Amino acid sequence: MRRFLLAAIAAVCTLAQPALAEPLDTLKLGTPYIVAVSGQANTAASHAIAIEAGAQKGVRILRVCVTQPGIQTTAGLRVLLLERTTAAGTAGAVTPEAAGAPTAAAGREDAGLGAAFSGVIRAKPTALGTQGATIAALPVYVPTALAAFVPICIDFTHRFARPPRVPPGTANGIALRDPGATGGASFAAFIELVEE
Numbered sequence: 001m002r003r004f005l006l007a008a009i010a011a012v013c014t015l016a017q018p019a020l021a022e023p024l025d026t027l028k029l030g031t032p033y034i035v036a037v038s039g040q041a042n043t044a045a046s047h048a049i050a051i052e053a054g055a056q057k058g059v060r061i062l063r064v065c066v067t068q069p070g071i072q073t074t075a076g077l078r079v080l081l082l083e084r085t086t087a088a089g090t091a092g093a094v095t096p097e098a099a100g101a102p103t104a105a106a107g108r109e110d111a112g113l114g115a116a117f118s119g120v121i122r123a124k125p126t127a128l129g130t131q132g133a134t135i136a137a138l139p140v141y142v143p144t145a146l147a148a149f150v151p152i153c154i155d156f157t158h159r160f161a162r163p164p165r166v167p168p169g170t171a172n173g174i175a176l177r178d179p180g181a182t183g184g185a186s187f188a189a190f191i192e193l194v195e196e
Contacts, residue, residue: 047175064136083133
């Protein structure tokens with residue numbers, strides 16, 4: 001009887017486990033890029049990183065990581081938001097690093113990697129793009145002095161069959177919004193994305 005119960009429990013537990021998505025082959029999605037910021041003094045609400053699609057190509061967000069929450073005058077929790085934007089920001093344009101750019105002769109399978117990003121990526125734009133729907137929240141405890149920190153990441157390649165997408169069009173985007181705080185300094189983060 002005991003053996004039967006254990007077998008039944010094992011069968012139910014196996015059925016109850018959610019199926020894990022296989023990691024995506026991100027190169028099949030499009031051209032990969034990474035954009036990183038560091039040393040930001042986010043004393044008021046700002047987009048630490050804002051990604052705006054090009055007119056003809058969409059963007060998929062693969063991974064968002066906060067590598068250093070920095071400091072603020074009074075230690076406490078800041079909730080960063082990954083949110084859609086429905087209008088372009090202004091200023092603060094940065095050039096993303098093309099991940100996996102080829103170093104060998106043309107004609108290889110990866111020869112298209114390293115192409116220029118067709119949209120715009122901004123670090124702390126002076127005017128934020130219009131806030132849209134929130135995709136994810138990242139609560140981060142921010143101390144008063146810099147200390148060792150374990151990065152906080154959201155890896156969309158393992159959680160979803162298709163990571164969050166920004167459709168083509170210069171008014172479409174996704175941004176990492178930091179609410180900021182008095183004395184905010186030394187914030188660092190990165191986003192990995194593909195353009196398709």
